[in-house]
Amino acid sequence: MTCRIKIAVQHDDFDLAAEEAELCIGDHGVGATASFVGRVRGDGDNVTDPLLALELEHYPGMTENTLTALAEQAADRWPLSGVTVIHRVGRLIPGERIVLVLTASAHRQAALTACEFLIDALKTDAPFWKCEERAHGKHWVEAKTSDANVRARWGEHG
Amino acid sequence: MTCRIKIAVQHDDFDLAAEEAELCIGDHGVGATASFVGRVRGDGDNVTDPLLALELEHYPGMTENTLTALAEQAADRWPLSGVTVIHRVGRLIPGERIVLVLTASAHRQAALTACEFLIDALKTDAPFWKCEERAHGKHWVEAKTSDANVRARWGEHG
Amino acid sequence: MSTLHLRYFARLREQFGLDAEPLGIPAVPYTVADVIELLIARGGVWAEELGGPRVFRVAVDQEMASPETLVHDGAEVAIFPPVTGG
């Protein structure tokens, strides 16, 4: 089964509806698409030094290779007809979209499970780094052990 | 925690991007949205009597009540800030979208899990019926045991 | 006498050739199972759809019901095949 794979690393925002439509165009075998959108979560108003922005850095080349490899792993594990991963980089403010993971399949379970695998694996495997910008200064976000634990559910190589 | 709930049963198509944006507008606490789109899956070209269309019937009133109850159950079980469920009715052709389930949360796991719960529960609990239209005639789609089994994972009342 | 508002959907609506009808029942405790018995007694497609091996569901006042669910005067009782949405 061939799986359409689209990977993009860009500063620009993406259009969820356009991406979903594109992944299905001309393919009436798609019965389900699942998508995940990550957003910059702001702090509430009652925080003394709220988040102003996130600056997203990445490792050009390795990022695209890693995301492509993860998409191919997903397509090997589940019967997918399409995978789209778009990750934004640069400066993003609270409320903005950061990442899109989108999967298409004949069957809903495959689309949902592969979408969850991809965002879990992206979080621990793809070379992106977040730096928080607050009025009191900037600091790099530390990796979470919980993300590694969630990733471990899927096995070492996806 | 309050959860925005939007339920719609309509013939018209929906705009995934607009719905995702609407569920997050003015709420910078959203860190993740998960969505599921079900589509009318066509048969391949090598089928003698391919699907021409699906006619979707529902039980007005009970449908909206059931979907609202499921959204409320999801908001009780997971920390959600928003749930949107849109289900189309009437005649739909292969490739068309049938249903949207969309969840928003501060945390990705809650958004993803609740989205999966909602589509699984909708499939067995909400009063919709599909009738297949083929050149050789119409016939009502039979409920799948597999859907009931998947639903059972979540417990009797969600 | 009490009156129920029966509704039929999907295949049952087509088989019965109607989507709704009033049904008079005795004004005593009366269950979903009693309603179904009354309909099966009509014979024909009624007995075929509701008295044989075919699976169907019943909702009372738009809530899923079981055979033991009591129906009251004015209740909306819907009978339909297992659902297939999504």
Place this chain on the structure above:
Amino acid sequence: MSTLHLRYFARLREQFGLDAEPLGIPAVPYTVADVIELLIARGGVWAEELGGPRVFRVAVDQEMASPETLVHDGAEVAIFPPVTGG
């Protein structure tokens, strides 16, 4: 002598004050662990970031590597903190 192309990202890039540099190594079997030892020997922030308890990752030619991974002449060796995308 062989030459590696070192790259640094995120916090390490800022701490080291550079994002890339060439590094000469002896033309014998040489591992990621050997490269790290060479950098730790510079002392200061190098020893602090790579010789202490802080966790870091290494990729060789854009593939995640372990301390035992061999590096070859011309390899791109990237050192960075655990990733935090998504």
